Amino acid sequence: MTDTLLAVEDLYKAFGALKATDHVSLDVRAGETHAIIGPNGAGKTTLISQLSGTLRPDSGRIRFGGEDVTHLTAAARSHKGLARSFQITSIYRDFSALDNVALAVQAHAGHSFRFWRDARRDPGLRDPARAILDEVGLGARADVLAANLAHGEQRQLEVAMVLATKPRLMLLDEPVAGMGAEESQRMVEFLARFKGKQTIILVEHDMDAVFSLADRISVLVYGRVIATGTPAEIRANPDVRSAYLGEGGQ
Amino acid sequence: MPNRGRLVTIVVLLAALAAVPPLAAVFGQPFYLDLFRRIMIFAIAALSLNLILGYGGMVSFGHAAYLGIGAYAVGILAHHGVHDGFLQFGLAIAASAGIALVIGAISIRTSGVYFIMITLAFTQMLFYLGISLEEYGGDDGMRLAGRTQFAGLLDLRDPLPFYYFVLAILVAFLYLVHRLVNSRFGMVLRAAKSNEGRTRAIGVSPYPYRLVAFVIAGAMCGVAGALFVNQTAYLTPTFMSWTRSGEIMFMVILGGMSTLIGPVLGAIGLLLLEDVLQGWTQHWQIILGPILVLVVLFAKRGLAGLLPGSGRDD
Amino acid sequence: MNLVLFLEQALNGLQLGVMLFLMAAGLTLVFGIMNLVNLAHGSLYMVGAYLSVALVNLTGSYLLAVPLALLGTLAVGMLVELVALRTLYERDHLDQVLATFGLILFFNELVAILWGRAALYTTLPAWLSGQIELVAGLNYPTYRAAIIVVGLAVAVGLWYVVTRTRLGMLIRAGASNRTMVAALGVNIRLLYTVVFGFGAALAGLAGLMAGPIYTVQPGMGEDVLIEVFVVIVIGGIGSIRGALAGALIVGMVDTLGRAFLKPILGTLLSPTAAESAGPALASMLIYLLMAAVLAVRPAGLFPARG
Numbered sequence: 001m002t003d004t005l006l007a008v009e010d011l012y013k014a015f016g017a018l019k020a021t022d023h024v025s026l027d028v029r030a031g032e033t034h035a036i037i038g039p040n041g042a043g044k045t046t047l048i049s050q051l052s053g054t055l056r057p058d059s060g061r062i063r064f065g066g067e068d069v070t071h072l073t074a075a076a077r078s079h080k081g082l083a084r085s086f087q088i089t090s091i092y093r094d095f096s097a098l099d100n101v102a103l104a105v106q107a108h109a110g111h112s113f114r115f116w117r118d119a120r121r122d123p124g125l126r127d128p129a130r131a132i133l134d135e136v137g138l139g140a141r142a143d144v145l146a147a148n149l150a151h152g153e154q155r156q157l158e159v160a161m162v163l164a165t166k167p168r169l170m171l172l173d174e175p176v177a178g179m180g181a182e183e184s185q186r187m188v189e190f191l192a193r194f195k196g197k198q199t200i201i202l203v204e205h206d207m208d209a210v211f212s213l214a215d216r217i218s219v220l221v222y223g224r225v226i227a228t229g230t231p232a233e234i235r236a237n238p239d240v241r242s243a244y245l246g247e248g249g250q
Numbered sequence: 251m252p253n254r255g256r257l258v259t260i261v262v263l264l265a266a267l268a269a270v271p272p273l274a275a276v277f278g279q280p281f282y283l284d285l286f287r288r289i290m291i292f293a294i295a296a297l298s299l300n301l302i303l304g305y306g307g308m309v310s311f312g313h314a315a316y317l318g319i320g321a322y323a324v325g326i327l328a329h330h331g332v333h334d335g336f337l338q339f340g341l342a343i344a345a346s347a348g349i350a351l352v353i354g355a356i357s358i359r360t361s362g363v364y365f366i367m368i369t370l371a372f373t374q375m376l377f378y379l380g381i382s383l384e385e386y387g388g389d390d391g392m393r394l395a396g397r398t399q400f401a402g403l404l405d406l407r408d409p410l411p412f413y414y415f416v417l418a419i420l421v422a423f424l425y426l427v428h429r430l431v432n433s434r435f436g437m438v439l440r441a442a443k444s445n446e447g448r449t450r451a452i453g454v455s456p457y458p459y460r461l462v463a464f465v466i467a468g469a470m471c472g473v474a475g476a477l478f479v480n481q482t483a484y485l486t487p488t489f490m491s492w493t494r495s496g497e498i499m500f501m502v503i504l505g506g507m508s509t510l511i512g513p514v515l516g517a518i519g520l521l522l523l524e525d526v527l528q529g530w531t532q533h534w535q536i537i538l539g540p541i542l543v544l545v546v547l548f549a550k551r552g553l554a555g556l557l558p559g560s561g562r563d564d
Numbered sequence: 565m566n567l568v569l570f571l572e573q574a575l576n577g578l579q580l581g582v583m584l585f586l587m588a589a590g591l592t593l594v595f596g597i598m599n600l601v602n603l604a605h606g607s608l609y610m611v612g613a614y615l616s617v618a619l620v621n622l623t624g625s626y627l628l629a630v631p632l633a634l635l636g637t638l639a640v641g642m643l644v645e646l647v648a649l650r651t652l653y654e655r656d657h658l659d660q661v662l663a664t665f666g667l668i669l670f671f672n673e674l675v676a677i678l679w680g681r682a683a684l685y686t687t688l689p690a691w692l693s694g695q696i697e698l699v700a701g702l703n704y705p706t707y708r709a710a711i712i713v714v715g716l717a718v719a720v721g722l723w724y725v726v727t728r729t730r731l732g733m734l735i736r737a738g739a740s741n742r743t744m745v746a747a748l749g750v751n752i753r754l755l756y757t758v759v760f761g762f763g764a765a766l767a768g769l770a771g772l773m774a775g776p777i778y779t780v781q782p783g784m785g786e787d788v789l790i791e792v793f794v795v796i797v798i799g800g801i802g803s804i805r806g807a808l809a810g811a812l813i814v815g816m817v818d819t820l821g822r823a824f825l826k827p828i829l830g831t832l833l834s835p836t837a838a839e840s841a842g843p844a845l846a847s848m849l850i851y852l853l854m855a856a857v858l859a860v861r862p863a864g865l866f867p868a869r870g
């Protein structure tokens with residue numbers, strides 16, 4: 001039996017009367033790509049934010065690699081190996097693409113109380129950063145200011161920063177959001193290379209991406225998980241079909 | 251250094267500053283030596299604030315506190331007969347750093363408006379403390395009992411050596427800040443300013459780095475304070491008034507935030523402007539006020555944005 | 565230390581607290597609704613004080629001067645909002661701080677030009693000077709008692725407006741979610757103007773009440789403003805309740821501290837030590853209190869939600 005890398009136990013978060021996360025439990029196995037889908041407003045980003053540590057749940061537990069991380073800060077979780085990309089692009093706009101990734105590398109290269117050496121000339125940071133940029137396909141754009149990158153390139157940069165932190169679990173929040181068909185395809189192919197080697201939680205609306213990448217899918221509607229299973233099982237699930245097709249969204 | 255244009259500008263500016271004393275002597279205007287020395291001292295203060303404000307994004311409205319602490323460290327020691335520069339400057343640095351550590355530890359846990367108000371409030375507290383120190387002049391302040399001396403090598407009573415001493419410190423601090431902001435430490439600081447959420451997500455908690463930056467900035471401003479009290483030969487709590495904090499902040503903005511040369515340009519710009527306005531009317535602040543408003547509204551990039559080599563900060 | 569002295573000082577603390585509340589309420593509302601840090605709030609206080617003193621000296625009638633001073637301050641406030649502050653709503657806090665700092669310099673100098681730098685004095689009308697007997701043996705200056713009454717009345721009035729009227733509902737909604745209120749189709753411009761006017765009027769009221777008992781000179785606004793900041797930090801930003809709690813706490817601690825710290829220290833330490841440490845510590849007291857509150861509650865005691 002494969003190990004559970006991430007266990008979410010009865011997670012609950014409400015904003016006033018709105019139950020964004022309504023007693024959600026799920027488990028993510030090591031090496032699997034687990035997609036979370038659901039109509040708009042289902043609470044997907046809220047769930048990801050609680051997993052990454054930017055939002056505190058009202059109750060419930062999150063266990064990562066067996067360890068209870070519910071009360072750890074986002075920074076602490078990053079050092080445990082939990083990396084996150086944002087749905088709304090959140091990069092360092094006034095730094096170059098290379099600087100962006102180098103910062104992520106630096107964050108996991110010990111403490112940063114080094115006051116003298118030029119960080120931009122440090123091969124220990126620059127070389128790994130360049131390698132990762134090449135891997136995601138941004139090698140040629142390394143010295144471009146992040147704000148000047150095309151939207152699709154910025155999404156790639158988000159993923160690059162996730163990789164740079166050498167994660168055990170990648171939380172990807174709509175990585176292909178706003179990308180054209182060709183770009184999305186390339187990103188999907190890229191992410192497919194991690195299947196089996198990395199554990200990925202993928203929030204996505206793009207069903208092609210979801211069905212080609214996911215080993216298992218959980219469907220979130222109004223803050224509740226209504227179904228979890230393989231892509232085939234989910235496709236055939238009547239509750240899922242009505243949630244997406246029956247009531248016309250929500 | 252990455253940017254050639256910037257480097258040339260800095261060198262030219264420093265050379266110009268170095269040329270002021272001989273030029274002043276040639277034209278028989280010793281006043282300018284005094285004025286530019288004052289400008290350089292404020293440039294040092296502005297440089298220190300720029301580290302946390304321009305690069306760190308921390309809107310500290312209480313930075314003049316360290317100007318005052320440095321000044322009082324020197325003034326109090328001088329009052330008790332200690333004129334040795336190493337001891338005086340040593341105390342100025344230690345006291346500024348120590349108090350910055352305490353104030354920073356409390357304030358940096360907050361952000362935004364709270365941070366502005368809290369830093370302002372703590373400086374005001376020190377201002378009132380200064381006023382209540384009757385033995386050191388209280389409200390009126392007191393004369394500096396004697397100028398700083400460095401083991402027979404340097405006596406700050408001599409205007410010319412004093413001038414070059416300040417210039418040397420300015421150059422040294424410019425280089426120090428340059429190294430700091432480009433180091434790993436500086437990158438983290440700037441990253442936290444650029445996108446705090448992203449910084450936490452990659453695994454860095456900004457607090458310890460911001461605190462260290464705050465302490466360094468405080469210590470540097472303490473040195474400016476020690477120089478300032480030698481410049482004015484007088485010590486008063488108004489060194490720590492919040493209008494003073496606002497002035498220093500203004501120099502940083504006017505010169506161009508998060509650039510190396512900005513604070514120096516800002517100090518030159520603001521103090522020369524004040525000098526000119528004071529020549530016109532004793533009510534010069536009524537002109538300066540609206541000018542400041544206009545600068546904020548329309549000239550955000552500051553003077554550094556007008557110079558060759560501008561574009562990327564270093 | 566006897567009971568009468570203590571009660572007197574406690575009432576003084578209440579009086580200071582009430583005035584700080586008027587200032588804090590205005591500032592916190594403006595910040596909560598418009599996200600504007602307005603350092604020139606202290607200048608409006610100063611304008612209120614100067615106008616009331618000048619008008620009393622000019623007309624000889626206190627009853628005439630007060631409403632005129634209030635209207636005058638309101639007018640100045642609205643003018644400043646129109647000319648300078650409108651553009652600052654979208655700017656970041658640093659810009660707002662610096663721009664309003666420029667306004668402070670302007671107003672301080674303007675006042676110095678018009679009335680000089682020396683402190684201005686005025687006399688109170690007969691029916692407000694003198695003392696009233698609150699309880700047997702406790703006489704208290706009539707004017708200060710009047711300030712307390714007016715201040716508390718305004719506090720009650722504000723509470724009523726904020727909790728019982730439609731405007732108040734908009735204010736509370738705006739304080740916790742600005743964008744939502746705009747999205748609901750409320751006339752934001754008008755709301756901002758009204759809120760700012762409120763704030764200016766409160767500052768002006770505080771100023772005109774302060775005129776006769778505090779030193780009226782250029783820069784008086786800033787000393788009060790910083791105390792108001794302490795009030796807001798302790799009480800929590802964006803909430804009227806926080807402003808009231810913070811103001812009363814700060815008013816009490818500051819006044820009682822200044823009155824009784826030296827004698828208290830005198831019993832613990834030597835008289836000479838108390839002589840110097842007493843006033844020093846007393847002037848630092850509210851800031852130390854602020855630090856203590858922050859250590860435990862970084863968002864203040866009653867922060868507005870969101």
